[in-house]
Amino acid sequence: MKALQLFGDRDLRLTEIPDLAPPGPGEVSVRVRAVGLNYLDLWGFRGMAFAKRKLPLTVGAEAAGEVAALGEGVEGLSVGQRVAMYGAMTCGKCRACREGRDNLCEDVGGVMGFHLDGFAREFVTLPARLVVPVPETVSVTDAACAPIAFGTVQHMLFDNARLEPGESILVHAGGSGIGTAAIKMAKAIGCTVYTTVGDDEKGAKAAALGADHVVNYRTERFEGEVRRLTKRKGVDVVFEHVGPDTWNGSLLCLKRGGRLVTCGSTSGVSTTMNLMQLFQQQYRITGSFGCSIANIRQSLDKMAGGLTPVIDTIYPLADFAQGLERLESRKVFGKILVTL
Structure with a gap:
């Protein structure tokens, strides 16, 4: 499948990576449709990672898409349903995670697209608890602004x-x-x-x-x-x-x-x-850093109620670097999105 990967400082390449294995128990595979750009992406692009990361790294920290496959035991989701994805690989077991405060996870694996492979690829597999259903009236591009921006x-x-x-x-x-x-x-x-x-x-x-x-x-x-x-x-x-x-x-x-x-x-x-x-x-x-999964649900509910994000520009995946350059120029008004 196609993925946008960072090979070094300011060195982004559209590459082919192996297809994913079917989702395991409690997991969901999502076909990524839209990725939101943030300063976090820009920091990674410039080489400002504050922890060791393995390159090449698939970029993209904020995204929405459609459920492609469900692992054993996953309930409340269906194939084809639109979803937004949480942008960090939290443990799901510590007290903060159990209380719904994933952004205070005591054993977080890292931020997607910054420490770990991110969302700028055709498919991604995540624990089902990190996937949030999108209301029917909210577009997938708007939903891609929920996990970080909103x-x-x-x-x-x-x-x-x-x-x-x-x-x-x-x-x-x-x-x-x-x-x-x-x-x-x-x-x-x-x-x-x-x-x-x-x-x-x-x-x-x-x-x-x-x-x-x-x-x-x-x-x-x-x-x-x-x-x-x-x-x-x-x-x-x-x-x-x-x-x-x-x-x-x-x-x-x-x-x-x-x-x-x-x-x-x-x-x-x-x-x-x-x-x-x-x-x-x-x-x-x-x-304040990031948000909880509940905050993503609240944001999507606000979008469904008519409080939609301001979209500056939408680029195809191949022009991800052009989107980062626009973000870096500070000429942007609202969100920049990349679609797959």
Whole structure:
């Protein structure tokens, strides 16, 4: 079968790999139809793996497809049914997994497409517990945005930041895949949304999504604008995933007792901060990584209810590298997908 494999830094090749064996007990084989691109893919493409990996490595960390075959003992799924796949090989046995918190697995085997062979191939076999049925009204391309993009935002906003209806939130990089999802999810519960973008074209698109206030961070200091717009009170929540470039400005945007939730560090991995400001203002800072399987189900339910992802571009599998280049250029607004 065809697979897109990484042979070295920035060396992606469309190759032929052996067909899979039939699924074993408790397993499901899925025909992959769509793969979502994320910064995780970009980090792997650049050679930024934080653990040893065996090359060549099949890429792709987020995907959806159709059930091709069922192993013995699998219930609740049928051949031809559309499904989304969880993006990490969790153990299913530790306390975190038993409680449905797979993103805190104590014995995780690795992230698909980063540490382990991923989804950019025609077929993949997974434990049935890592496969989530897709509602009939949700397209397979939209569903491919659920395991990381929507799931990550669902986990950040509602499990960690505890965002409540009517609160205010600053969403950084409002044109990104998770930024667009965060704007839509926050507006859906009646929040006032502030967002940062890198150009006025993205600003207009973010406003069309529902953002109440848009700040072009290339022409204005976002922290100054947010404080001005909130009459120096600040926002309840900051949705952070940029890192050092925005970190301290993000803290200045918080009201006393405000919550900052972060899932990324695209501008670097280290920063400094004012500890006196932290404890005097009683900020609550939460790290967030990935999502639970329940978050994927919640995301798919939201899609079925009409809260769909913003799709920037769809490429064929052979143009996966072109999709990564577009993501790296930061010209993207929404999600980039690859179809098989």
